[in-house]
Amino acid sequence: MQVSFACQYCDHKIEVEMGERPSAVICCSKCGKSFTIMRPAIAEEILIDWENEALIQKIRAEKSLSSHSSLMSLVIRVIELLTWRDRGNGQVEAIKEMRKWLVEHEEIPSLAELIHLDSNQRSGRRDWPKS
Numbered sequence: 001m002q003v004s005f006a007c008q009y010c011d012h013k014i015e016v017e018m019g020e021r022p023s024a025v026i027c028c029s030k031c032g033k034s035f036t037i038m039r040p041a042i043a044e045e046i047l048i049d050w051e052n053e054a055l056i057q058k059i060r061a062e063k064s065l066s067s068h069s070s071l072m073s074l075v076i077r078v079i080e081l082l083t084w085r086d087r088g089n090g091q092v093e094a095i096k097e098m099r100k101w102l103v104e105h106e107e108i109p110s111l112a113e114l115i116h117l118d119s120n121q122r123s124g125r126r127d128w129p130k131s
Contacts, residue, residue, distance in 0.1 A: 001039060009033050067105060074101045 001018040012030035016037070023038040038046075074097065081094040 003037055005035075005037075007031060007033060007035075070101070070105060074098065 002015065003018055004013060004015040006012070007014055007028040007030065010028065010031040010033075012028055014026055014028055014035070016024060016026050018024060018037075018039055021039075023036060025034055025036050027034045077097050078094045081090045081097060083090075
C-alpha cells in the first residue's frame with residue numbers, strides 16, 4: 001500500500017510503502033519530524049471501538065439515571081408509609097415496599113444482602129427464661 005502526504009511542518013511531500021505492516025513511523029527527510037501512520041482499516045477499527053465504548057458509557061449513564069430516579073421514588077414512598085399515610089402498619093408496608101424494589105432492581109446486591117441478613121436475624125427468636 002502506497003501512502004503519501006505533506007509534512008505538516010515544512011510541506012515536504014512524504015511517500016512510503018506500507019507493505020503488510022499495520023502501522024509505521026516515518027521521518028520527514030527535510031525537517032526530521034516523525035509521524036506515525038496506520039493503514040486505513042486499522043484506524044477505522046479503532047474509531048469503531050471508540051464509538052462502541054461511547055455508546056456503552058451512554059447506556060450506563062442512562063441506566064444510572066433511571067436507577068437514581070427509581071431509588072428516589074422508593075425513598076419518597078417509604079417516607080409516606082412511615083408518616084402521614086401510616087395506617088398502623090407503616091413500618092411493615094415500608095419494608096415490603098423496599099424488598100419489592102430490591103427484587104425489581106437486583107443491581108444493588110449489598111443492600112439486598114443486608115435486608116436479607118436483617119430478616120434472618122429477626123426470625124431467630126429467643127426464648128427468655130420465665131421468672
